[in-house]
Amino acid sequence: MTDSVEKIVSSYKSGRREDLIPILQKIQEAVGYIPEEAIVAIGNKLKISTTKIYGLATFYDQFRFFPQGKIHITICNGTTCYINGASDVIEAVREFVGTEPGDTSRDKLFSYEVTTCVGGCHSSPVILVNGEYHAPVTPESISEMLSKLRVVIENE
Ligand code: FES
Incomplete structure (x- = not known):
């Protein structure tokens, strides 16, 4: 896991599902997209399945799941x-x-x-x-x- 993803995820409390969107926003801001490893780390932290995280995150147009080209x-x-x-x-x-x-x-x-x-x-x-x-x-x-x-x- 990249340092920035780890830092962001660990700065939140365990099990607080309401933190999902703010965490995703911070990760995208730091990394430029939401890598798969981040989804897994968030799932472990907030006790939400990765399927549910993808489902919720894709509902919002703002999130990207792949690194963009130049x-x-x-x-x-x-x-x-x-x-x-x-x-x-x-x-x-x-x-x-x-x-x-x-x-x-x-x-x-x-x-x-x-x-x-x-x-x-x-x-x-x-x-x-x-x-x-x-x-x-x-x-x-x-x-x-x-x-x-x-x-x-x-x-x-
Ligand atoms: S349909 Fe409105 S800009 Fe393309």
Whole structure:
């Protein structure tokens, strides 16, 4: 277990289930995501099954269970984006990154997730690249943008 996870979990009292969300928030803040080892440690500490922790944590959109790539892409698949071609956008990103949503590319440079409305419907389809809006996008414009970004981060 990483030091930060251990420190955070041990700073809470045993068996207090109401501490689950604050602990998860602190771990994500410190590590960037919620590793499996943290789920196990929290389960032991709070006396909650890991299945229940995953169930509760996935209910909140804010938690991630995988380390993000240097470039993290959020693809909106809300109703308006869906109507305006989000499926093709998702396919273009999947092809570029080479993984399923929620995974990180082998070189750890790219990761992506598909989400619901991100509040930019008027110019859909929308993606966010490291939190920055890009819209409207096309499969072609995304491939071009990500290829350029790859060159930039590989040369950093
Ligand atoms: S549905 Fe995609 S921004 Fe609203």
